[in-house]
Amino acid sequence: MKKLALILTMIVFQGCTSVDPLPSWNDTAAKHTILDFVHAVTDPASTSYVAPDQRIATFDNDGTLWCEKPNYPQVVFVVARLRALAQETLDLRAEQPYKAAWDKDYAYFRNLNTRALLTIVLQAHTGMSQDEFSEQARAFLGTARHPRFGKPYTQTVYQPMLELIEYLSANEFKVYICTAGGMGFVRTFSQQAYGIPPENVIGSSAELEFQMHHGQPVLIRKPALVEPMNNREGKPVNIRLHIGRRPILAVGNSTGDLAMLQFAKSPHRPSLRLLLHHDDDKREYAYDQGARKAQQVAKERGWTIVSMKEDFKTVFAFEARE
């Protein structure tokens, strides 16, 4: 009986092979590289075959899965929180980062590095329970809109990447997000926006403290980062701590992803490294800032550079749904 169900399932899958799994990708070299790689590692007859339990894929989030311009969505979220705090306590409006938040001076935040931004996130939500933080994040994402596209941030996600995640999952890959952004923040929308469950999200995080409040267990956010912060060399470290294995496929867009891309390599095993290039100011944004080193290494090593302009037929999920 189990065998019959399996055969039927196989027929269903076989029947699907003629359907293009990546319709929002143009018919370019990048798409063929992806298809060839997935065929090779899933074909038991191939010398490149990789057993399902070893098919780990890791994706950066900001600028790789969703739009990070003109501001990281989490920065917009934290600015709202800082403004609420400055609303309650007038004196705060004279100090940074409250002043910049109060003045909606986003340039102030754009000039900070990742650690400085995460330190502000810690400061803004410290002492709050992790459950309350998640609720506030969900409320923000439910109402906030991207300033240029007028859509919820959870719809300014890249349709070709959604298709890639689905294609990999259908081919028994375990797909993870590995973001320098807040792990708790991304976990509030990863299932809905990407079909990736919260336990498959690795990110930066506040330290948490276990407390009992009136007999109820709660985890309180502390004003310190879990180390290593999940950026640059911290990404492979945290991938190992969370997953215990090395990815065979990694996708990023900036120099913060370089170590993760390098890490997706084992001797005697194929690997695929994709670096998304933001070169499409008509449909999205064109920028190389923070990505030049990664682009240079990608060229030297022959990694696959994905051009948004050339390789994406559709850019955003909201376009695909319209």
Next chain:
Amino acid sequence: MKKLALILTMIVFQGCTSVDPLPSWNDTAAKHTILDFVHAVTDPASTSYVAPDQRIATFDNDGTLWCEKPNYPQVVFVVARLRALAQETLDLRAEQPYKAAWDKDYAYFRNLNTRALLTIVLQAHTGMSQDEFSEQARAFLGTARHPRFGKPYTQTVYQPMLELIEYLSANEFKVYICTAGGMGFVRTFSQQAYGIPPENVIGSSAELEFQMHHGQPVLIRKPALVEPMNNREGKPVNIRLHIGRRPILAVGNSTGDLAMLQFAKSPHRPSLRLLLHHDDDKREYAYDQGARKAQQVAKERGWTIVSMKEDFKTVFAFEARE
């Protein structure tokens, strides 16, 4: 077609309900509590129904899934490593913990607390790559034998717990290990011994450092612990960091598991807490040391205390296979 496969799969599952999923458990209250809980949370018509994505179960390892007496298997592993280092460098034999290892003085290690033991683990394997550490752990587990039972440690695992893990997995639970022991160590055998993949193992860990050696990415073990250590209040913190959700079922055996057991509770959702009591010196060991506080809280709160003597029909996996 997909629907037909689903219906057939459902028939297969329905057909299995007459088979006892827990044959190594005696027909006692503990077994019925488990069966009733799983039925309730998986029955869509029940007010206690819990959606599959929320069915998280966490198990302690030492003394909960496998035998921790007379010594933690990882302590035996680290003693072998310390002896090898003392073999190379004579002077080390005069200093602790090398002296105790050289003299096979296990009492020395039994008198240390968890942090002191983990600090010795850090010391013994520092500077080694995580891949090499895993290889050494696998080699040890392949040859070492339990001193009383004469079996590999991976067979001195509790058969009733293996059945419980399988039963939960068949009911769409996501099953995790949450151990104070070394995460990297437990990950080398979790799939083979328990059917739990490495990414579902949460434990204590050395800090890791990303390095490139001759163009190959490696992670090197550093002489510091990732904080919080995965014991006591560190367990719920790390469960949240790894999984992002709260368990509805937690299984432990000692006071080191108390916070994890407390954490397996949300308002408006059922939960099950199991505390294994080692009261069977004929078939295993009888001891309450390190567990008294947990036993007291379990009694006060009405958690389920599992008696090895009364509730386990078979104790070890190697017995079930004989």
